[in-house]
Amino acid sequence: MRGTPTGRQLRLGAELRRLRERAGLTSTQAAQLLGIKQNQVSNMEAGRHGVSPDRLRTIACHYECSDKALIKALAGMTPDRKRGWWEEYRGLLPGRLVDLAEMEHHAARLRAGVTAHIPGLLQIHDHAREVIRQVVPELSPPDVEHRLSFRIKRQAVLFGDHPTPYLAIIHEAALRMQFGGPEVTKRQLRHILEMTERAHITIQAIPFAAGAYPGSGQSILYAHGPVPQLDTVHLDQSHGSALIDAEAQLDKYRVLLGRMADMALTPEKSRDLINTILQDL
Template identity: 45%
Template sequence: MAVRKPPTERQRRLGAELRKMREHAGLSLTDAAALHGTDRTTVSNVESGRFGVSPDRVRVWSANYSCRDGAYIDALAQIARERRSPSTEWWDEYRHSLVATVLDLAELEHHASSLRMAQITHMPGLLQHEDYARAVFQEAVPTLTPDDFERKLAFRGRRRCVLDRPEAPECTFIIHETALCMRFGGAAVMRRQLDYLLEQSERLNVRVHVLPFAAGGFPAAASSTLYACGPVEQLDTVQTDTPVGSVFLHAQTHLANYRAVLERMEERSLDPDASRRFVREVAQRL
């Protein structure tokens, strides 16, 4: 028997959405199982992401829960379809060599309709020049083995392919002045990174906003945040880095709070044209 692959964050999200739908309908696991013609253990396993579910069953369960949001249901059915007919994506090559949260981040970026990212001390991963990324990984704790180092570097480079897709997501990057001034790898590497940042900022689907020191304080100053928009707002996801690894959030209160944080940061940032001028000025001082 083939080994069952553990669910991805995206697949766990499907189960979580079905659970929220059931709870919104005011049904217990036992009530839901009776409606679906199954047992409560099956419903629980689907909601936890341990078991997959077919697109047709997603639609039936949604109807049983009196959900009438067609776009939302279609998006959930698409996630179910991916699990039942999995295709091999580039990040699957790393499934046995990198932690699951790193793969989940690549999958999240791939499926997002748009991306908003805020970085304080590092350049956003999707906009990192290889030399800069190499310098960042050299500071990893614990120190990476040579094989792990090259593997992580290659993975970060391949993540950038999301910007080149025919239907690439609209990307907004908010970068604090701190990240422009921290010289990972020295002045020459940082100069190449800033030139690369300017080059990438000219993409039609990329907007870079610099948040200068002069803007003063701002919310979430100590964190790195990615807000990935799903096909419908209910399926938006926040990914944030912590000292113990990546955390994925999708409760509606969390999404609303992080939207507010990013909006306030963007309001205090320079517009894209002024941000490019600012980056050039920093580069000239190196």
């Protein structure tokens, strides 16, 4: 029995529950099929009890799940005894924020759509520090530094031997927002231009002239799982972070990001817009 489950452990438990419900089984019936106690089923589905890959395949068999790709993906989510770097921050930062780094680390690819802020994975130190200082209620200096170091460490998914493919759709408003003043903004925009030179990173800008679009008031991070059923959406809201994985909601955010991409400039013209903003500063 583990203590507080991570976001990934909770997600695996939720997927086990969905498999059971699709099979039309109660937790009591599932326990009888698996030869375990009903509370063990409940603990697995709540993420409080680990599941081995072999046990997961046995469960899928009893639940008559024939989706081999899904079963393989779920087996890959079974507990890894190696702690991720983000666990150092558990207890120092809100749990949902720590779960965000875990989600990004395991994502097959990432898509972001933002209106008022540069995406966290693209922020330089000085820009990020100023953004974090605006949190309400105001954070103490040590808390600011904890969040800053955490945000910068999250960016490791964009580097290394196997970086995660990343698409960021950024509104012109976010590109022109001067967090830290003109000089910091110049360095931030130059950093974004440098990141566009990496083959796995695509930046598209939505100009003011594009007008209104659905979801324009939200900051969306869409993490693609190994199969579509395991996708997750992270919403950054004033009252905290939210992780969403309901099928209908995933469909909604796929459509929203698709529309944003359709309205955005091409990567080449997006670079031109960023250069124009730089010249205006």
